[in-house]
Every structure is written in structure tokens, then in C-alpha cells.
Amino acid sequence: MGDAASDESSEDADPREEIMEATYSALGEHGYADLTMQHIADHLGKSTSLLHYHFDTKEDLLVAFIDHIISKFREEHLPPDDLPPEERLREFLDLWVFDPDEQERAAMHLALLELRSRGPFNEAYREQLVRSDELLRGTIEEMLRDGVESGAFESVDPEPTARMIAATLDGARTRQITLDDPAYTPTVRDELADRLVEQLLADAEASAGDESGG
Amino acid sequence: MGDAASDESSEDADPREEIMEATYSALGEHGYADLTMQHIADHLGKSTSLLHYHFDTKEDLLVAFIDHIISKFREEHLPPDDLPPEERLREFLDLWVFDPDEQERAAMHLALLELRSRGPFNEAYREQLVRSDELLRGTIEEMLRDGVESGAFESVDPEPTARMIAATLDGARTRQITLDDPAYTPTVRDELADRLVEQLLADAEASAGDESGG
Numbered sequence: 001m002g003d004a005a006s007d008e009s010s011e012d013a014d015p016r017e018e019i020m021e022a023t024y025s026a027l028g029e030h031g032y033a034d035l036t037m038q039h040i041a042d043h044l045g046k047s048t049s050l051l052h053y054h055f056d057t058k059e060d061l062l063v064a065f066i067d068h069i070i071s072k073f074r075e076e077h078l079p080p081d082d083l084p085p086e087e088r089l090r091e092f093l094d095l096w097v098f099d100p101d102e103q104e105r106a107a108m109h110l111a112l113l114e115l116r117s118r119g120p121f122n123e124a125y126r127e128q129l130v131r132s133d134e135l136l137r138g139t140i141e142e143m144l145r146d147g148v149e150s151g152a153f154e155s156v157d158p159e160p161t162a163r164m165i166a167a168t169l170d171g172a173r174t175r176q177i178t179l180d181d182p183a184y185t186p187t188v189r190d191e192l193a194d195r196l197v198e199q200l201l202a203d204a205e206a207s208a209g210d211e212s213g214g
Numbered sequence: 215m216g217d218a219a220s221d222e223s224s225e226d227a228d229p230r231e232e233i234m235e236a237t238y239s240a241l242g243e244h245g246y247a248d249l250t251m252q253h254i255a256d257h258l259g260k261s262t263s264l265l266h267y268h269f270d271t272k273e274d275l276l277v278a279f280i281d282h283i284i285s286k287f288r289e290e291h292l293p294p295d296d297l298p299p300e301e302r303l304r305e306f307l308d309l310w311v312f313d314p315d316e317q318e319r320a321a322m323h324l325a326l327l328e329l330r331s332r333g334p335f336n337e338a339y340r341e342q343l344v345r346s347d348e349l350l351r352g353t354i355e356e357m358l359r360d361g362v363e364s365g366a367f368e369s370v371d372p373e374p375t376a377r378m379i380a381a382t383l384d385g386a387r388t389r390q391i392t393l394d395d396p397a398y399t400p401t402v403r404d405e406l407a408d409r410l411v412e413q414l415l416a417d418a419e420a421s422a423g424d425e426s427g428g
Contacts, residue, residue: 031331033247114331117245117324119392130393164382164405167398171385172378178333179344184381191378199413 016054018044020068023061028107032114037061059124062115066128070135078139085147089197092143093189096169100182110177137162144200153200168192230268232258234282237275242321246328251275273338276329280342284349292353299361303411306357307403310383314396324391351376358414367414382406 022044030039037058041048055061079091098105119126140162147153172188175181236258244253251272255262269275293305312319333340354376361367386402389395 031335110331110334114328116388116392117328117331120324120394121245126392126394130395133389133393133395160401160405161409163398164386164402164409167385167389167402168378168382169385170389171381171383174330174388175347175381175384178330178340179347180334180340181344181347184377187374188378188381191374195375195378195410195413199409 015050016064019051019054019061020065023065024069024108025104027065027111028104030111031107032111032118035111059122063124063128066112066115066125066132070128070132074135074139085143085150085152086197086201089143089147089200090193092140093169093192093197096173097185097189106177109173113174113177133166136166140165147200152204154202154204154206156200165192165196229264230278233265233268233275234279237279238283238322239318241279241325242318244325245321246325246332249325273336277338277342280326280329280339280346284342284346288349288353299357299364299366300411300415303357303361303414304407306354307383307406307411310387311399311403320391323387327388327391347380350380354379361414361418366418368416368418368420370414379406379410 019040022040026039026043027035029043030036035058037048037051040061041051044050051061055064077095079088079095081088083091100106115125116129119129137159141158144153144156144158144161148155148158168188169185169192172185176184233254236254240253240257241249243257244250249272251262251265254275255265258264265275269278291309293302293309295302297305314320329339330343333343351373355372358367358370358372358375362369362372382402383399383406386399390398
């Protein structure tokens with residue numbers, strides 16, 4: 001699948017975009033620790049000199065790759081801002097669930113987990129990981145804040161609530177892929193949707209009721 | 215610190231126990247990918263031949279190590295069964311919080327994260343990781359079930375709730391250590407204690423109220 005992608009590339013394709021796609025496939029196939037520039041070049045169907053023209057080192061390329069998946073997540077996968085807060089939060093939770101047959105996605109997340117375990121030893125990785133965390137939490141905080149402001153959700157503090165949601169989804173995915181247990185993310189998504197979202201809604205209704213009643 | 219431990223060892227100390235303690239320190243110092251039998255032997259203050267007398271390979275030793283930390287967690291850290299369910303659950307949540315100055319503990323969990331990312335490629339590791347997950351979830355399920363049966367907690371389904379709690383705590387710790395962000399686990403512990411535990415208690419009170427009132 002990775003190599004086939006290069007056959008579809010046209011003359012005017014963005015070479016950095018193609019390198020990122022090849023990195024996605026190569027990370028999924030080889031993992032982080034064993035990944036070489038040659039593996040990425042093989043998936044790209046080009047020479048390593050092309051890679052080195054764009055990136056001095058494998059580390060530089062991987063820093064750009066983390067940036068790439070963050071941007072892609074923001075641009076392509078986030079539920080639209082104009083959805084009602086409840087629906088937006090539910091769609092966001094759904095993003096984390098993936099089918100057992102999405103092997104490449106699982107393999108890529110596993111490779112990222114290896115890379116993440118290098119965070120404390122690699123300042124450039126860690127900066128990108130912290131940025132990714134801030135973005136993720138910022139997205140969740142914004143959804144919660146919009147819901148609270150519109151009166152759809154109860155008055156929660158978005159910061160710690162977003163931190164908990166980010167941790168829960170990350171932990172579920174990590175356990176799903178490392179234990180090869182496809183039940184983890186769907187179960188945890190359902191728990192968050194049934195328990196947390198319902199709680200946000202129920203308490204908002206209760207306080208709306210209090211206001212109209214008192 | 216690791217080497218000093220061997221000075222304290224007496225003639226009748228359990229050699230496997232000492233190897234496990236040396237593995238803990240060596241994993242914390244070198245991480246998983248770079249760990250060698252020589253590193254463990256250095257922390258033990260003995261030769262690698264002693265290690266090989268007990269374990270054929272580094273993989274065998276690490277499988278025994280996962281087993282060791284599971285046993286230690288069960289024997290030494292779990293809150294006593296006879297505590298009231300609410301207090302037991304709160305003490306359990308506290309176990310996951312550690313101070314930024316517990317560097318060895320953070321480093322060891324980071325090394326375990328690297329090892330966990332090898333789970334899908336290593337059947338022996340994965341079996342131990344699955345066992346560890348079942349034990350963790352089983353412990354949480356038992357606390358929830360006891361609370362429900364005694365009427366202290368609302369009537370939740372312990373299985374998915376335990377899975378969510380395990381994922382949340384794991385995700386918080388993973389993010390704390392990989393992002394070097396000491397706020398993660400304490401914030402998430404507080405959220406679980408304030409939100410989930412209070413919800414379990416409030417709903418139990420509400421349903422007790424329903425019963426006495428109706």
C-alpha cells in the first residue's frame with residue numbers, strides 16, 4: 001500500500017507531503033527504533049538523497065512528521081465548529097476509535113509510542129509532543145467552553161476536564177494497541193459518551209431547571 | 215544508589231529478588247532499548263554468569279521482571295480490603311501520583327513504555343502485559359463491585375467502568391512522563407476523585423433516598 005502511493009504521485013505533488021506519507025507507512029512497517037532513511041526512501045520510491053535535500057537528519061524528518069500529523073488532525077478530522085456542543089464532543093470521541101483492520105494506523109501509533117518514550121531524552125521531539133498535547137487539550141477545552149457558554153453543558157472547569165479526557169483517550173488507545181485488545185477504545189469511548197457527556201448535559205438541565213423554578 | 219543496594223545484601227537474600235531490584239535500577243538508567251545483561255550485572259555488583267544461571271535470555275529476565283512488579287504492586291501497595299469502598303478507591307487513585315523528584319520511578323515507567331510498545335511483536339511480553347492489565351482491571355472491578363454490593367456506590371457496571379479508570383490513569387502517567395509535565399497525574403487523580411467518585415456516591419444516595427421515600 002505504501003509503495004503503491006508513489007505510483008499515484010504526479011509531477012506537481014508536494015515532495016514534502018509525499019515524504020510525510022512515506023514516513024507514515026515506513027513507521028508502521030518498521031517501528032521507530034528500527035526506522036532508517038532508506039526505509040522511508042523505499043516507501044517513497046525515491047533515493048535517500050531526495051530525503052536529505054529536505055531534511056538534514058532522521059530526527060529533523062520525524063519532528064516534521066509529528067508536526068504533519070498534528071496539522072492533518074486539525075484540518076481533516078476535527079468535527080466542524082458549528083455543530084451543537086454535545087454532537088461535536090461525541091464526534092470527537094468517535095475519532096479515537098479505530099477498527100482492528102486498520103493495521104497501518106495501529107502500527108503507526110505504536111511507533112509513535114516508541115518515539116514518545118524518547119521525549120525526555122530528545123528536546124526537539126519533546127517540544128513537538130508538548131505542542132501536540134497543548135493543541136489536543138486546547139481543542140477539547142474549546143468544545144467544553146463553548147458548551148458551557150451556550151448553556152448546553154454544566155459549568156465545568158475546562159482545563160482539568162480536558163486534561164482528563166485527553167489522558168483517558170490516550171490511555172485507551174495505548175492499551176488497545178499494546179495489548180492487541182480491540183475492545184479498549186470503543187468501551188472507553190462509550191463510557192465517556194454515556195457517563196461524562198450525559199453528566200455534562202444532566203447538570204446543565206438541572207441548573208436550567210433551578211433557574212426557571214427559583 | 216543501585217550499586218549501594220548490593221552492599222546491603224546478606225548471604226541469605228533471595229538472588230532472584232536482588233536481580234529484580236538491579237533490573238529496576240538498570241531499566242531506569244538505560245531504558246529498555248539500550249538495556250544489556252551487563253548493565254543489570256553492574257547494578258547487581260555481580261557477574262553476568264550469575265544472571266544467566268537464573269535466566270537464559272534478557273527477554274526471560276524481563277518477563278520475570280514484569281511479573282515481579284505486578285506481584286509487588288499487589289502485595290505492598292494495594293489499599294487494604296477492609297477499608298470502606300470510597301476510601302479504598304481514593305487510596306488506589308493516590309497510588310498513581312508520584313512526585314517529580316521520584317526520578318527512578320519515572321525512568322522505570324518510561325522504560326516499561328518502550329517495552330510495552332514491543333508487545334505486539336513479542337508474545338512473551340504481551341502475555342505478561344495482558345496479565346498485568348487483567349489484574350489491574352480486576353482490582354478496580356472488585357473495589358467497584360464491593361461498593362455497589364454494600365450500597366456505598368450507585369449500581370454501575372464494573373467491567374467498562376474499570377476499563378475506563380485503568381485507561382485514564384495509564385494515559386495520565388504516560389503523558390506526565392513523556393511530556394515531563396508533573397501536573398498530569400495529580401490533576402487527573404483529582405478529576406477522578408471529584409467527579410467519578412462523587413458521582414458514584416451521589417447516585418447511591420439518590421437511589422437510597424428513592425427507596426426510603428417510595
